[in-house]
Amino acid sequence: MSPKPTLAAFRQALTEAWAGGAGALLPLGFFAGTAVLVPLGIGTDPATLRAIGPGILWVALALSSLVTLERIFQADTEDGALDLWLQTEAPASSIAAAKTLAHFLTAGLPLALMSPLLALMFQAEASASLLVHAAYYAIGGLAFYFWGGVGAALSATVRRGGLLISLIALPLYVPTAIFGALAMTNTPAGETAPLLLAASALFALAVAPFAMAAALRLAAD
Amino acid sequence: MLPDFDKNAAYIWAVYAIGASAILLTALIVILKAKASKAALAKAEARIREEDGK
Amino acid sequence: MFSWFANPHRFLNLSSWLAPACYAGGLVLIAWGLWQGLWMVPKDDYQGGDIMRVMFMHVPSAWLAMASYMGLAVMSFIWFIWRHEVADVAAKAIAPLGAVWTAICLATGAIWGKPTWGTWWQWDDPRMMSVLFLFFLFLGYMALRAAMDSRQKAARAGAILAMVGALNVPLIHFSVEMFTSLHQTASVVTADGPKMAAVYLWPLLSSALGQSLLFAGLVQTQMRTEIRDRRTAKLRAQLMAGG
Numbered sequence: 001m002s003p004k005p006t007l008a009a010f011r012q013a014l015t016e017a018w019a020g021g022a023g024a025l026l027p028l029g030f031f032a033g034t035a036v037l038v039p040l041g042i043g044t045d046p047a048t049l050r051a052i053g054p055g056i057l058w059v060a061l062a063l064s065s066l067v068t069l070e071r072i073f074q075a076d077t078e079d080g081a082l083d084l085w086l087q088t089e090a091p092a093s094s095i096a097a098a099k100t101l102a103h104f105l106t107a108g109l110p111l112a113l114m115s116p117l118l119a120l121m122f123q124a125e126a127s128a129s130l131l132v133h134a135a136y137y138a139i140g141g142l143a144f145y146f147w148g149g150v151g152a153a154l155s156a157t158v159r160r161g162g163l164l165i166s167l168i169a170l171p172l173y174v175p176t177a178i179f180g181a182l183a184m185t186n187t188p189a190g191e192t193a194p195l196l197l198a199a200s201a202l203f204a205l206a207v208a209p210f211a212m213a214a215a216l217r218l219a220a221d
Numbered sequence: 222m223l224p225d226f227d228k229n230a231a232y233i234w235a236v237y238a239i240g241a242s243a244i245l246l247t248a249l250i251v252i253l254k255a256k257a258s259k260a261a262l263a264k265a266e267a268r269i270r271e272e273d274g275k
Numbered sequence: 276m277f278s279w280f281a282n283p284h285r286f287l288n289l290s291s292w293l294a295p296a297c298y299a300g301g302l303v304l305i306a307w308g309l310w311q312g313l314w315m316v317p318k319d320d321y322q323g324g325d326i327m328r329v330m331f332m333h334v335p336s337a338w339l340a341m342a343s344y345m346g347l348a349v350m351s352f353i354w355f356i357w358r359h360e361v362a363d364v365a366a367k368a369i370a371p372l373g374a375v376w377t378a379i380c381l382a383t384g385a386i387w388g389k390p391t392w393g394t395w396w397q398w399d400d401p402r403m404m405s406v407l408f409l410f411f412l413f414l415g416y417m418a419l420r421a422a423m424d425s426r427q428k429a430a431r432a433g434a435i436l437a438m439v440g441a442l443n444v445p446l447i448h449f450s451v452e453m454f455t456s457l458h459q460t461a462s463v464v465t466a467d468g469p470k471m472a473a474v475y476l477w478p479l480l481s482s483a484l485g486q487s488l489l490f491a492g493l494v495q496t497q498m499r500t501e502i503r504d505r506r507t508a509k510l511r512a513q514l515m516a517g518g
Contacts, residue, residue: 164422175449208439232390236386239379255499259503261503265510
């Protein structure tokens with residue numbers, strides 16, 4: 001078993017995501033489309049914005065995963081690349097994981113890295129905890145992307161599968177979203193929540209690749 | 222004779238009305254679908270027999 | 276053991292008397308449960324007076340919402356491992372019926388919540404939230420099956436999703452419990468817990484068993500419809516090929 005096909009899939013997905021979405025500008029643009037509308041909709045009261053800021057960022061992260069993942073396997077199904085991936089000696093699960101990871105790195109991670117900046121726009125106090133929160137967004141985003149990947153692989157042969165992915169992924173996002181949001185609160189639950197957040201991400205990393213592999217074999221038939 | 226409930230009677234009747242109508246509607250759909258599928262199968266079987274008879 | 280049931284003819288023979296028996300037993304038990312629950316048992320003033328009588332509708336639907344998703348996952352697993360067609364027929368039949376009972380659970384829970392909590396929708400109630408996500412799992416399953424262009428693909432995709440969903444259900448429930456434990460809410464009427472008086476327990480058990488039997492009967496009727504439809508499709512294909 002050689003790691004080559006997996007690396008190739010990773011590189012291909014990375015170039016695809018980078019070239020097709022104008023690179024790091026994509027998540028920025030996406031954030032402008034979602035989060036910046038919120039203060040316009042609910043008003044600019046600093047206390048309100050401070051309270052809802054972290055939640056808005058979680059929602060933006062979840063939405064970015066859904067939007068990004070819609071076509072990650074669909075294009076491969078259409079142009080036959082999927083059949084080629086499945087014929088290589090690498091397991092389908094590692095190829096699916098590599099592709100999902102590449103999309104997380106180009107669209108999810110930038111949003112997490114930008115999160116301190118965005119938190120300041122939502123009136124958070126500038127402090128080191130914003131950097132800790134960025135790490136939470138990165139961990140949670142990983143779980144979002146892998147569960148979303150399952151939805152994307154399952155609907156790879158479905159035209160206009162984007163809405164279907166949202167419906168499939170929503171309940172799977174719940175634990176991560178809850179642990180992530182709790183981790184940012186000053187409560188007793190907030191102390192154990194980071195560990196549970198990491199556990200939910202590990203769970204996604206452990207289960208999702210196999211579900212994606214089974215779904216991709218189905219899409220290739 | 223309907224039982225006489227306290228101030229929350231409207232809520233109780235609403236719960237049972239919703240539950241009963243949802244279940245009855247579902248049962249009705251299930252029964253109609255079963256009937257339609259029986260008819261479709263009988264038709265297809267009749268046509269097969271017709272073909273075999275020729 | 277599963278392969279014994281995997282034969283569609285055996286299933287059709289079995290369900291030809293079992294389904295009517297389920298309907299009859301279910302209706303009798305529901306009728307007795309309702310008569311006891313609405314007319315006979317005294318109201319419980321510790322549980323808000325007469326409003327606790329809605330539990331004879333609400334609690335069985337909550338139990339069926341969970342049990343039906345479990346049934347869906349088990350059938351998907353059996354189909355995925357052994358490829359027994361009857362298991363897929365069962366999974367396909369369970370999903371919409373499970374969604375109906377889950378919706379009943381949500382609706383009746385909201386109505387119970389209004390006089391008890393003062394709100395139709397209590398975000399802080401872990402059971403309400405868990406059932407809501409269960410409802411979404413059912414919807415996603417049905418939407419995915421409907422979007423697939425062949426029966427075989429619908430079965431495979433549905434089975435994968437139902438199994439992933441079932442793995443996530445305990446985690447969802449745990450996270451929701453943690454989420455809601457942050458906020459202190461008045462503890463509400465619950466059917467679970469050993470403290471329930473026997474006068475309420477028997478009507479409740481009767482309603483729950485009755486609704487479960489009714490559900491089982493509807494699942495069997497739906498399965499018979501599906502098996503017939505598959506047979507019709509096969510005959511039509513034969514006619515097309517022959518004619």
